[in-house]
Amino acid sequence: MITIKDIAKLAGVSYSTVSKALNDDPRIKPATKQKVLAVAEKHQYRKNMLARQLSTGRSNIIGFVLDELSNPLFSNISGRLHTELKKRGYQMILVVADDGVDVFSQLRVDGCILWDYALDNREMFWKKFATLNMPCFVLGTDEAPNSPYIKIDRKEGLFKAVEHLKSLGHSRIGFIGNSQHVKLEGYREALQRTGLDFNEDHVLPAYSSWEDGYFAIRNHAFGADSPTAFIGLNNLVTRGALRALLEAGYSVPSDISLIGYDDLPDMQYAEVALTTIGPPLDELAVQAAELIVSLIRDEQVDVPVVIQPKLNLRNSTAMCRQ
Template sequence: MNLITIKDIAKLAGVSYSTVSKALNGDPRIKPATKQKVLAIAEKHQYRKNILAQQLSTGRSNIIGFVLGELSNPLFSNISGKLHAELKKRGYQMILVVAHDGVDVFSQLRVDGCILWDNALDYQDAFWKKFSALTMPCFVLGTDESLSSPYIKVDRKEGIFKAVEYLNSLGHTRIGFIGNSQNIKLEGYKEALQRTGLNFEEDYVLPAHSSWEDGYFAIRNYSFGVNAPTAFIGLNNLVTRGALRGLLEAGYNVPRDISLIGYDDLPDMQYAEVALSTIGPELDELAVQAAELIVSLIRDEVVDYPIVIQPKLIHRSSTAVYRGELFDE
């Protein structure tokens, strides 16, 4: 079967080769009617973009690489989906890779740019050593560190402070934290207590890594004494969902007995057994900022950095005014 080319589509549509190319790549300068006509012909004749030919003719692949350290957290599927949509609006496709495999894939496809999610920095020495051989724009998304190149920062400490401040405004003075695997959030928790005039207690930090099971067993293994926290902040969406199940199975009413806030506002948080209040960056904003930054870097435009994303507090059913009955009797 002979494959249809851009020149064939141009002849059938009665437009130039350049117009077809721009229409297929989502160029906003092409009139909607022309774009619709071109896309209809391309679909009818099962046109498939020849990435190699495009690279040879333009020097660009119109592909952006997105590097993650792991894929188990639904946060990453949400971010990936939104980022892919934003890049597509700008005429780019996105490929998703796990850190160790990224460089080889990028080298073979000759991607135009790379976005590296912060948790992939667990592999940063090995990754950057291999990546330095490639010449393409790249930046870190979601980092807490101050870097010497463009990056997008999520102010996680301020997010934790907003959660502590909110719980304290509801009358909670014994506020716990579920999870001890992310230093920046744990530091933010300690600083937030200090800023609000509350005491830090070591046993208010429940050991948990990052999974649903970690959150669940952190609660089920905790001894709720007379001075136990009346509110908790979960390290991430998974830990918080597990902790909620643990509290409910232990017979506690959320939020009447114990209030709970989760970090990361994902769609499923509002559909949990109790709709969960959350703190975290707006993923739509994160995706827009990331897409705009990588495109600017590819175009060799001057950019101001860091770009700082402030977490937003979403109030739902899992938090309430402190009643005082549970642990004070």
């Protein structure tokens, strides 16, 4: 494997010049940088992260912990976060659930970001995670953990969704999904804030998958008092519910309006372009990248950072006909 010293000899420059050129140091002349990079590319040079870590004490790697990968939301967030970290000179490693503790310890990553999710034993997990002894923060939490965090104001987002539907004349607004307490609580509070009644029968049981949303609608006995509009727990549940409504012969939005939580690119390409409420993912990624880099550099940070969900109007909501 070619080394920096080999590149220096072939390019006719010093070891330090090669190091600076490979790290995009602005003090290196463009012509010299191009010469060094050409030699490195010709001989297929690859940076040795372990060697860099030993010499600098930094790996320039950030860990990102998720609990599952099946939801397209997480692939979208991961992709955007990777892009933002790369702009700041860092690479990202993605791991699932608490496997990250062992992986990050071995790699000695510079910092880690944890997506907040339901844990069977949250206290034990945090104790284990605290042993990493590195800058960390929680992304997307609704609680106040004993660390910096970025909060998504899900309750305010659901209020915006309910408020929009009420402005269209809907007074019976249902919710598809009962697996996320903060969203269900936000839905109830939004009804209260807008002067609408809560009806337990208008909450359709569903967990978080496409199938859950589909069968929640399929199993619901529609009648005269059924909701004229629904809000889906997440993008998958909403897409499943939309398919079930269309198969049952309902027109969306003429018969029933539908809003999905999470705004992903594919929501606009559903059978009916879906109106959504959710955090702007680009802003979420930028804020997360800036926060972890600031923590690594031991800079003063203002936390928590609060992300406000945005209502994205498309074709799945309309004036209530009843």
